[in-house]
Amino acid sequence: GAGVSQSPSNKVTEKGKDVELRCDPISGHTALYWYRQRLGQGLEFLIYFQGNSAPDKSGLPSDRFSAERTGESVSTLTIQRTQQEDSAVYLCASSLRGVYHGYTFGSGTRLTVV
Amino acid sequence: DQQVKQNSPSLSVQEGRISILNCDYTNSMFDYFLWYKKYPAEGPTFLISISSIKDKNEDGRFTVFLNKSAKHLSLHIVPSQPGDSAVYFCAATRDDKIIFGKGTRLHILP
Numbered sequence: 141g142a143g144v145s146q147s148p149s150n151k152v153t154e155k156g157k158d159v160e161l162r163c164d165p166i167s168g169h170t171a172l173y174w175y176r177q178r179l180g181q182g183l184e185f186l187i188y189f190q191g192n193s194a195p196d197k198s199g200l201p202s203d204r205f206s207a208e209r210t211g212e213s214v215s216t217l218t219i220q221r222t223q224q225e226d227s228a229v230y231l232c233a234s235s236l237r238g239v240y241h242g243y244t245f246g247s248g249t250r251l252t253v254v
Numbered sequence: 255d256q257q258v259k260q261n262s263p264s265l266s267v268q269e270g271r272i273s274i275l276n277c278d279y280t281n282s283m284f285d286y287f288l289w290y291k292k293y294p295a296e297g298p299t300f301l302i303s304i305s306s307i308k309d310k311n312e313d314g315r316f317t318v319f320l321n322k323s324a325k326h327l328s329l330h331i332v333p334s335q336p337g338d339s340a341v342y343f344c345a346a347t348r349d350d351k352i353i354f355g356k357g358t359r360l361h362i363l364p
Binding site: 144171173175180181182183184185188190196231233237243244245246247248 | 258260290295296297298299300343345349350351352353354355356357
């Protein structure tokens with residue numbers, strides 16, 4: 141597609157439930173990133189996929205968070221046993237590797253854990 | 255440990271005047287610095303970047319200055335326009351990752 145697409149745009153879930161967030165990157169972009177922005181905070185790096193290389197998971201805050209990407213296509217971010225502190229906007233970005241000005245973000249998924 | 259710091263959470267500037275957004279960083283290994291702009295309910299959009307080997311990059315109304323000895327960069331917008339009201343994120347790249355500051359909310363006053 142023309143841009144990075146994320147779904148759902150909004151998600152309200154009960155504490156303790158699992159959620160799955162989806163990202164469709166720009167076709168041909170080999171790199172895919174997940175970030176989150178909690179209220180009043182900056183963008184926090186979560187995970188980075190580059191082609192078929194092992195993902196960089198160094199930003200995942202706990203083992204309740206996991207992400208998958210098949211090849212250079214869709215990625216899903218899964219949060220298990222959600223907690224209220226997981227409430228945030230989760231942003232996905234994609235790029236061609238090394239093209240730092242070409243990181244394109246989606247509009248994000250606003251997750252609210254009640 | 256915040257590697258990219260934006261110490262001003264908000265800034266108000268009169269329309270037509272110069273807006274100056276500041277950013278400090280701690281890691282001398284960053285290779286590119288970027289500015290992103292974000293409107294409510296939208297993802298950040300890339301604005302301008304500068305390589306760590308340069309000290310200035312200009313694109314229309316936007317100019318980024320890099321002072322490596324002070325580990326400081328700034329974004330100048332001149333003249334400021336109403337559509338510039340947004341949150342601006344300073345960011346730096348290292349190992350294929352972008353590290354963002356907390357952002358500065360810019361208000362352009364009529």
